[in-house]
Amino acid sequence: MPPTTGLGVLRHEDPRLLERLEESAGVTEGGATSAEQFEKWFSARCAAQVHEVTPIPFAEMRSWSFAEGTGNLVHDSGRFFSVAGLNVEVGEGPVRTWSQPIILQREIGVLGIAVREINGVLHFLMQAKAEPGNPNGVQLSPTVQATKSNYTGVHQGRKVPYLEHFVGVEPRQVLADVLQSEHGSWFYRKRNRNMLVEVGQEVEAGEDFCWLTLGQLHEQLAIDHRVNMDARTVLSCLPGIGTGGLTDRGNGLHTASELLNWITNSQATYDLDTTLVGLTDLPGWRRSEWTISHERDLFFSVNAVEVVANSREVTGWTQPLIQPHGVGVTALLVKRIGGVPHALLHARVEPGYLDTIELAPTIQGTPENHEYVRGAVHEQLRDFPGLCERGRVLFDTELSEEGGRFYHSRSRYVIVEVGPDHPEEEPPGFRWMTLPQITWLLQHRHYLNVQARTLIAALRTCVA
Amino acid sequence: MPPTTGLGVLRHEDPRLLERLEESAGVTEGGATSAEQFEKWFSARCAAQVHEVTPIPFAEMRSWSFAEGTGNLVHDSGRFFSVAGLNVEVGEGPVRTWSQPIILQREIGVLGIAVREINGVLHFLMQAKAEPGNPNGVQLSPTVQATKSNYTGVHQGRKVPYLEHFVGVEPRQVLADVLQSEHGSWFYRKRNRNMLVEVGQEVEAGEDFCWLTLGQLHEQLAIDHRVNMDARTVLSCLPGIGTGGLTDRGNGLHTASELLNWITNSQATYDLDTTLVGLTDLPGWRRSEWTISHERDLFFSVNAVEVVANSREVTGWTQPLIQPHGVGVTALLVKRIGGVPHALLHARVEPGYLDTIELAPTIQGTPENHEYVRGAVHEQLRDFPGLCERGRVLFDTELSEEGGRFYHSRSRYVIVEVGPDHPEEEPPGFRWMTLPQITWLLQHRHYLNVQARTLIAALRTCVA
Numbered sequence: 001m002p003p004t005t006g007l008g009v010l011r012h013e014d015p016r017l018l019e020r021l022e023e024s025a026g027v028t029e030g031g032a033t034s035a036e037q038f039e040k041w042f043s044a045r046c047a048a049q050v051h052e053v054t055p056i057p058f059a060e061m062r063s064w065s066f067a068e069g070t071g072n073l074v075h076d077s078g079r080f081f082s083v084a085g086l087n088v089e090v091g092e093g094p095v096r097t098w099s100q101p102i103i104l105q106r107e108i109g110v111l112g113i114a115v116r117e118i119n120g121v122l123h124f125l126m127q128a129k130a131e132p133g134n135p136n137g138v139q140l141s142p143t144v145q146a147t148k149s150n151y152t153g154v155h156q157g158r159k160v161p162y163l164e165h166f167v168g169v170e171p172r173q174v175l176a177d178v179l180q181s182e183h184g185s186w187f188y189r190k191r192n193r194n195m196l197v198e199v200g201q202e203v204e205a206g207e208d209f210c211w212l213t214l215g216q217l218h219e220q221l222a223i224d225h226r227v228n229m230d231a232r233t234v235l236s237c238l239p240g241i242g243t244g245g246l247t248d249r250g251n252g253l254h255t256a257s258e259l260l261n262w263i264t265n266s267q268a269t270y271d272l273d274t275t276l277v278g279l280t281d282l283p284g285w286r287r288s289e290w291t292i293s294h295e296r297d298l299f300f301s302v303n304a305v306e307v308v309a310n311s312r313e314v315t316g317w318t319q320p321l322i323q324p325h326g327v328g329v330t331a332l333l334v335k336r337i338g339g340v341p342h343a344l345l346h347a348r349v350e351p352g353y354l355d356t357i358e359l360a361p362t363i364q365g366t367p368e369n370h371e372y373v374r375g376a377v378h379e380q381l382r383d384f385p386g387l388c389e390r391g392r393v394l395f396d397t398e399l400s401e402e403g404g405r406f407y408h409s410r411s412r413y414v415i416v417e418v419g420p421d422h423p424e425e426e427p428p429g430f431r432w433m434t435l436p437q438i439t440w441l442l443q444h445r446h447y448l449n450v451q452a453r454t455l456i457a458a459l460r461t462c463v464a
Numbered sequence: 465m466p467p468t469t470g471l472g473v474l475r476h477e478d479p480r481l482l483e484r485l486e487e488s489a490g491v492t493e494g495g496a497t498s499a500e501q502f503e504k505w506f507s508a509r510c511a512a513q514v515h516e517v518t519p520i521p522f523a524e525m526r527s528w529s530f531a532e533g534t535g536n537l538v539h540d541s542g543r544f545f546s547v548a549g550l551n552v553e554v555g556e557g558p559v560r561t562w563s564q565p566i567i568l569q570r571e572i573g574v575l576g577i578a579v580r581e582i583n584g585v586l587h588f589l590m591q592a593k594a595e596p597g598n599p600n601g602v603q604l605s606p607t608v609q610a611t612k613s614n615y616t617g618v619h620q621g622r623k624v625p626y627l628e629h630f631v632g633v634e635p636r637q638v639l640a641d642v643l644q645s646e647h648g649s650w651f652y653r654k655r656n657r658n659m660l661v662e663v664g665q666e667v668e669a670g671e672d673f674c675w676l677t678l679g680q681l682h683e684q685l686a687i688d689h690r691v692n693m694d695a696r697t698v699l700s701c702l703p704g705i706g707t708g709g710l711t712d713r714g715n716g717l718h719t720a721s722e723l724l725n726w727i728t729n730s731q732a733t734y735d736l737d738t739t740l741v742g743l744t745d746l747p748g749w750r751r752s753e754w755t756i757s758h759e760r761d762l763f764f765s766v767n768a769v770e771v772v773a774n775s776r777e778v779t780g781w782t783q784p785l786i787q788p789h790g791v792g793v794t795a796l797l798v799k800r801i802g803g804v805p806h807a808l809l810h811a812r813v814e815p816g817y818l819d820t821i822e823l824a825p826t827i828q829g830t831p832e833n834h835e836y837v838r839g840a841v842h843e844q845l846r847d848f849p850g851l852c853e854r855g856r857v858l859f860d861t862e863l864s865e866e867g868g869r870f871y872h873s874r875s876r877y878v879i880v881e882v883g884p885d886h887p888e889e890e891p892p893g894f895r896w897m898t899l900p901q902i903t904w905l906l907q908h909r910h911y912l913n914v915q916a917r918t919l920i921a922a923l924r925t926c927v928a
Contacts, residue, residue: 009888010715010802011722108732148732167729171718177725179732193732239721254635255475257703260907261641265631267909268572268612268643268657338474354818355909424473443724444908445731445819 017175018240024122024214025460031213032118041210045128046138049208052308053132053407057289061304061318071280071287073302073320079149081105081405083292083302083320085282086188088351091271094375099283101292101302102188102352103322103405104276107148108179111230112166112195114143115175116203116211123211125162125203126231131403132307133321135410139228139403140220143209161206165199173198176237179445180453181358182229183401184350186300186322188276191354191445192230194237218461224398225410229450232399236453237442238460252434253337253424262431263359263447266347272356298369300324303407321407326368327398328411329381332455333362334394334463335418335432341463342432345452358449359441362430376427391416394462399454411451415459435463481639482704488586488678489924495677496582505674509592510602513672516772517596517871521753525768525782535744535751537766537784543613545569545869547756547766547784549746550652552815555735558839563747565756565766566652566816567786567869568740571612572643575694576630576659578607579639580667580675587675589626589667590695595867596771597785599874603692603867604684607673625670629663637662640701643909644917645822647865648814650764650786652740655818655909656694658701682925688862689874693914696863700917701906702924716898717801717888726895727823727911730811736820762833764788767871785871790832791862792875793845796919797826798858798927799882799896805927806896809916822913823905826894840891848878855880858926863918875915879923899927 014020029035058066063076073083086102114125129141146160175196182190205211212220217235220226227235254262279287284295293301301323308316333344348360363380370378395415400408426432433441438456441447448456478484493499522530527540537547550566578589593605610624639660646654669675676684681699684690691699718726743751748759757765765787772780797808812824827844834842858879865873890896902920905911912920 009717010804011717011719012715013719013721110732171722171725174721174725176721177728179728193728251474251476253473253475255477257477257638257640258475258635261635261638264641264643264657264909268574340474445728 011172020117020122021214021238021240025218026215027121027213028215028219031121031216032123032211033216035216038210038212038216042128042138042140045208048310049128049130049138050310051130051132051137054306054308055290056304056306056318058304058320059289060306061320064304064318064320066279070278072278080319083279083322084188085277085279085285086351087275087277089271089273090349090351093349094373099277099285100299100351101279101282101285102276103186103190104188105190109147109192110144110163110166110195111142111192111234112144112162112197113231113234114162114165114199114203115196116199116201118211121213123213124217125199125205126210126212126217128208128210129228130309131228132305132319133400133405133407133409134225134228134403135400135408136225139400140217140226140231141228142231142234145230161209162203165197165203166195169197176239176443178237178443180233180237180448180450181353181446182233182450184352184358184449186324186352186406188274188352189354190352192233194234196234196238221458221461222395222397225400227399229400229402229454232454232457233450235457236448239443240436240439252340252342252437253432256437256440259431259433259437259441263347263357266357266429267355270347270349270356272349272351274351296372298325298372305407322405322409323407324366324401324409326366328366328409329363329384329414330361330411330451330455331363331384331414331416332452332459333387333391333416333418333422334459335422335424336420337424337432340434341417342434343438343456343459344426344430344432345438345448347429347431348449350449353446353449355446359447359452360449361452361455364451387418388414388416391418391422395455395458397458401450413451413454413458415455415462435459475636484581484586485678485702485704489682490679491585491677492679492683495585495680496587496675497680499680502674502676502680506592506602506604509672512774513592513594513602514774515594515596515601518770518772519754520768520770520782522768523753524770525784528768528782528784530743534742536742544783547743547786548652549741549743549749550815551739551741553735553737554813554815557813558837563741563749564763564815565743565746565749566740567650567654568652569654573611573656574608574627574630574659575606575656575698576608576626576661577695577698578626578629578663578667579660580663580665582675585677587677588681589663589669590674590676590681592672592674593692594773595692596769596783597864597869597871597873598689598692598867599864599872600689603864604681604690604695605692606695606698609694625673626667629661629667630659633661640703640907642701642907644697644701644912644914645817645910646914648816648822648913650816650870652738652816653818654816656697658698660698660702685922685925686859686861689864691863693864693866693918696918696921697914699921700912703907704900704903716804716806716901717896720901720904723895723897723901723905727811727821730821730893731819734811734813734820736813736815738815760836762789762836769871786869786873787871788830788865788873790830792830792873793827793848793878794825794875794915794919795827795848795878795880796916796923797851797855797880797882797886798923799886799888800884801888801896804898805881806898807902807920807923808890808894808896809902809912811893811895812913814913817910817913819910823911823916824913825916825919828915851882852878852880855882855886859919859922861922865914877915877918877922879919879926899923
């Protein structure tokens with residue numbers, strides 16, 4: 001019988017996936033890796049991957065230079081990334097027009113976590129990986145972090161382990177695959193694929209890799225600077241976990257259609273105009289032999305570093321890194337409405353988004369910068385300690401952003417559950433959404449920003 | 465009791481919406497407007513809105529000119545739209561690099577249809593609207609076609625009727641609101657809001673407006689050049705109609721997760737690089753006093769017209785229009801697989817998309833152009849008549865694109881159901897998808913291109 005005539009050719013989503021994920025989230029001991037084994041493995045990887053990172057003047061970088069004419073910071077090969085200038089005009093906020101350096105990285109990379117059943121429980125293959133910008137060297141990273149040059153084989157380099165499970169893979173094993181943006185204040189229209197792929201029993205953990213249950217990963221997430229940004233964003237795209245068995249779109253203070261209406265209206269209403277320009281003579285910024293920095297030493301600076309590694313494959317290199325000034329505060333307010341937890345998300349304009357706005361945490365800012373740029377965020381940051389005292393702090397961990405581009409970029413990620421007396425009323429540009437609604441949006445590209453995605457991964461560890 | 469403590473504050477989607485839409489689709493007679501009333505009204509509107517459109521040399525345009533330096537065609541006010549140049553590099557296809565004129569229109573407009581229950585049946589408020597580029601003058605248009613300058617009140621002009629039902633509206637009445645792209649070969653990153661809003665009994669049809677059931681609209685869709693592009697794209701975003709009661713994501717030859725994996729992989733794999741440049745000295749294009757055209761007279765030209773209207777409000781104006789050469793063929797192959805209708809969609813690269821690819825009809829091209837640009841589309845167009853003979857033609861109507869920008873832009877829109885002997889195997893870059901899956905994607909921005917959206921609106925009229 002030809003396959004076109006039988007209902008049997010039609011495919012169905014794995015009806016047990018949510019259940020299997022919930023099961024894995026419930027296992028913190030008794031999985032493939034004991035807590036003791038994990039600690040031993042992680043310490044050994046930390047010792048095996050030491051990066052000595054030293055600031056150097058730009059002139060001492062190898063293969064990196066300021067391009068003639070534009071003054072952009074570029075690699076001789078034209079690969080990796082570059083730093084250019086951006087002129088920005090926005091329709092609202094305390095500052096409506098500014099210029100800034102911005103990272104250009106056109107290639108779409110793969111951030112992928114392999115998932116495998118071990119003794120009937122789903123395990124996630126995590127990598128111990130040092131990056132020069134990490135404040136603490138090694139962090140737990142996805143199975144694969146690869147650029148497109150890696151995965152299309154354009155450049156013949158060292159093979160990326162496990163890459164074959166993510167690219168050119170049988171799509172029936174893919175649990176999630178979605179393009180998501182990264183920091184819109186520092187990257188211009190950068191995005192990566194966020195993938196989770198279920199692999200077979202034959203896939204084993206190599207030296208730098210370790211199988212962890214979702215429950216174990218949730219424990220790691222609460223440790224300062226332990227789980228890297230790439231792993232956090234991939235975890236946020238997990239379908240359905242922590243949604244309490246509700247359907248895709250759930251029911252909340254707003255329906256899914258009402259939220260889409262609000263998001264589309266925000267996209268259409270906010271004004272944002274960006275123009276890429278050269279890095280030379282960028283208004284408000286100055287370049288010395290060692291750094292490109294803001295004239296008031298705010299926001300961030302662009303620096304050069306020399307990296308010496310103790311690895312066998314690569315002994316050392318130089319590269320630029322972005323160094324944010326101050327420790328960021330990234331906080332999500334959660335409130336039970338009608339018994340259902342809702343998170344308060346903000347339609348936030350950032351110059352590097354492909355679209356104008358993405359949904360951001362309730363609070364996102366760096367106090368030092370907002371002392372200077374007074375406005376709504378300044379007030380939120382000022383009131384934040386009181387909010388934490390009155391509410392219940394569900395999550396409070398200092399985490400870092402991608403250490404391959406950012407030097408000691410630290411943010412305090414906080415989830416605060418506020419009580420019944422906290423107003424349900426939404427400030428302009430904010431909406432309460434349920435976790436199932438947020439999970440539904442995370443199937444699709446560019447709804448939530450990278451900071452909100454970290455907090456959603458964290459929220460799933462603490463909201464039943 | 466404060467509202468935060470009761471389940472009663474949680475909102476639910478209208479559970480009867482699909483049923484109400486199906487009911488309206490079943491009504492072609494006995495609604496608010498009889499067939500006779502409609503024809504009488506439509507003829508009267510055609511007589512009342514006559515546009516005399518005459519080609520003029522560029523120099524005779526009022527308030528439009530070629531900007532110094534760039535040579536771009538711009539309006540003195542900086543409003544409306546402009547025509548610039550674009551350099552394009554793509555990673556595959558018969559032509560990998562070219563230059564072309566392209567329309568810039570940054571503002572996001574509203575395309576909105578008001579929906580209202582009349583005698584218990586949903587009716588759609590359609591507008592009779594003439595556009596200078598329409599081959600036949602007046603077409604059925606959405607209730608509202610407004611630019612952002614209109615709807616934010618930045619420019620004090622004539623009030624757009626019914627606009628207040630779409631902007632600043634209570635979101636609970638919104639059936640759909642999604643940003644969708646327009647022609648990626650002619651527009652650079654243009655998109656509009658596609659909205660359907662349910663209004664109350666107090667909303668009445670003005671002189672240029674008429675209430676039609678969905679069944680009546682479906683009849684109109686099959687008439688050559690009767691329903692305009694804007695109305696077709698809004699209708700395509702209707703939630704759920706024609707999905708046969710299946711859930712959001714349905715089941716098909718591929719699951720929803722598998723389709724998202726394929727779409728994301730296509731976004732990440734195809735290469736596209738575009739650079740906006742001035743219109744002056746665009747390689748392969750020449751400018752005369754009357755026209756900007758390709759050196760082989762292919763693709764399209766940019767012309768100027770004088771419009772004389774018999775309306776009381778506006779008596780006449782001049783403007784540029786894009787004139788495509790040849791009649792396009794836009795065709796969707798449909799095949800029952802496991803008893804469920806599937807449409808074959810193509811991951812198509814167009815230079816003006818915000819993202820790299822959007823899902824396009826199975827076939828999309830203009831035979832005259834593809835005689836010159838030989839490749840896969842040329843072969844598809846050559847084989848198309850045979851395909852129609854062997855299959856069952858469900859829809860075959862000549863329709864025009866947006867008449868405010870395009871002069872006599874005509875395409876034959878065809879849906880062919882192929883038989884069991886047609887291969888189920890998908891060529892590279894193509895996927896069979898069910899109507900529920902497509903409808904699910906249409907809730908979100910930029911998955912389907914404007915040609916595919918017209919064919920999906922049409923498919924819902926002929927697939928049970």
